[in-house]
Amino acid sequence: MSFEKFFNTAVSSWMSQEGPDSDIVLSSRIRLARNIVDFQFPTVFNNEEAQQIVSLFEQTFAHRFYPSVGRFELLKMSELQLIEKRVLVEKHLISPHLAEDSPFGACLLSENEEISIMINEEDHIRIQCLFPGLQLTEALKVANELDDWIEEHVNYAFDEKLGYLTSCPTNVGTGMRASVMMHLPALVLTQQINRIIPAINQLGLVVRGTYGEGSEALGNIFQISNQITLGKSEEDIVEDLKSVVQQLIAQERMARETLVKTLNIQLEDRVFRSYGILANSRVIESKEAAQCLSDVRLGIDLGYIKNISRNILNELMILTQPGFLQQYAGGVLRPEERDVRRAALIRERLKMEERKAMEGDE
Numbered sequence: 574m575s576f577e578k579f580f581n582t583a584v585s586s587w588m589s590q591e592g593p594d595s596d597i598v599l600s601s602r603i604r605l606a607r608n609i610v611d612f613q614f615p616t617v618f619n620n621e622e623a624q625q626i627v628s629l630f631e632q633t634f635a636h637r638f639y640p641s642v643g644r645f646e647l648l649k650m651s652e653l654q655l656i657e658k659r660v661l662v663e664k665h666l667i668s669p670h671l672a673e674d675s676p677f678g679a680c681l682l683s684e685n686e687e688i689s690i691m692i693n694e695e696d697h698i699r700i701q702c703l704f705p706g707l708q709l710t711e712a713l714k715v716a717n718e719l720d721d722w723i724e725e726h727v728n729y730a731f732d733e734k735l736g737y738l739t740s741c742p743t744n745v746g747t748g749m750r751a752s753v754m755m756h757l758p759a760l761v762l763t764q765q766i767n768r769i770i771p772a773i774n775q776l777g778l779v780v781r782g783t784y785g786e787g788s789e790a791l792g793n794i795f796q797i798s799n800q801i802t803l804g805k806s807e808e809d810i811v812e813d814l815k816s817v818v819q820q821l822i823a824q825e826r827m828a829r830e831t832l833v834k835t836l837n838i839q840l841e842d843r844v845f846r847s848y849g850i851l852a853n854s855r856v857i858e859s860k861e862a863a864q865c866l867s868d869v870r871l872g873i874d875l876g877y878i879k880n881i882s883r884n885i886l887n888e889l890m891i892l893t894q895p896g897f898l899q900q901y902a903g904g905v906l907r908p909e910e911r912d913v914r915r916a917a918l919i920r921e922r923l924k925m926e927e928r929k930a931m932e933g934d935e
């Protein structure tokens with residue numbers, strides 16, 4: 574298998590498929606943090622230890638086939654171009670931290686891009702498993718299977734009382750972060766999100782932006798995850814998160830209904846104006862593009878727009894990020910050049926959809 578496919582396809586299969594409640598929950602992720610006994614944590618280990626860990630993974634797991642997810646390939650950060658690393662971040666396959674601050678970092682990626690095992694990030698091993706829609710239990714099952722598979726070859730740092738030992742004390746215990754990526758435009762439009770986020774925080778959950786810790790919520794996409802990793806089982810953490818997510822889904826649906834009832838024409842106008850901007854602009858910044866894409870996606874969910882598939886928007890959200898634009902252009906672009914390319918790419922993609930819809934009507 575060639576590595577090229579990881580960089581040239583914008584949307585991984587888990588992102589293009591529909592899952593339960595995928596009008597609101599874009600994806601579910603389980604991440605397990607693990608460390609290997611006899612090695613110091615990545616925050617303090619030396620280069621030799623870091624390389625030994627990468628070699629261990631290269632020899633044991635690279636090119637190995639795992640049922641249902643396909644063959645694994647090992648990508649070393651030191652061998653990737655800056656743009657290629659950015660593309661992997663934009664596809665949510667690696668964290669910005671691995672791409673930017675881990676010279677001995679690597680990533681073991683499954684052929685279907687559902688599994689990404691980051692090596693030498695904040696911990697020696699971070700297993701992440703991604704599923705479309707609200708499928709935390711399913712993602713946990715696969716993550717646990719992979720965890721067992723790796724443990725057949727590696728001795729984990731584990732304490733009988735504390736559980737898995739991790740670099741950062743906040744991850745000790747299960748070492749698990751369960752998260753969902755949610756599209757919540759109606760809660761943002763009605764400003765209910767401002768009181769919902771503090772309430773979620775009080776329940777021991779965290780609300781983050783589209784690209785994780787420290788990033789902002791582009792296009793009304795929020796990441797919700799557990800804060801607590803100690804004193805609760807993985808299954809309980811997932812169940813608790815799921816019940817909050819289900820309440821959020823209900824609130825977002827209710828807010829959409831209220832908007833349609835009270836501001837139908839204004840909402841429809843907003844959706845079509847955003848569509849107009851996307852279909853016609855010659856220069857567009859990523860923030861504006863993300864906001865318009867969010868409006869159009871809402872318009873599709875509410876039935877105002879009928880001839881575009883929801884997936885095009887998932888795809889455009891990633892394709893219009895700086896890394897992808899430069900990967901397509903085959904080199905570095907200045908921000909002003911990216912804004913022009915972004916506008917052209919969106920226009921072209923929407924035209925393709927319109928043509929497809931017209932052919933379907935004939």
Ligand SMILES: Nc1ncnc2c1ncn2[C@@H]1O[C@H](COP(=O)(O)OP(=O)(O)OP(=O)(O)O)[C@@H](O)[C@H]1O
Nearest residue numbers: 600601602604665668750752753754783784785786
């Ligand atoms: N549900 C999800 N769907 C898709 N991608 C996700 C999801 N949750 C997190 N990610 C991606 O995972 C990456 C890491 O996110 P984040 O920093 O929040 O988690 P983490 O590294 O596991 O957390 P921490 O190190 O703080 O415990 C980000 O690039 C983010 O885009």
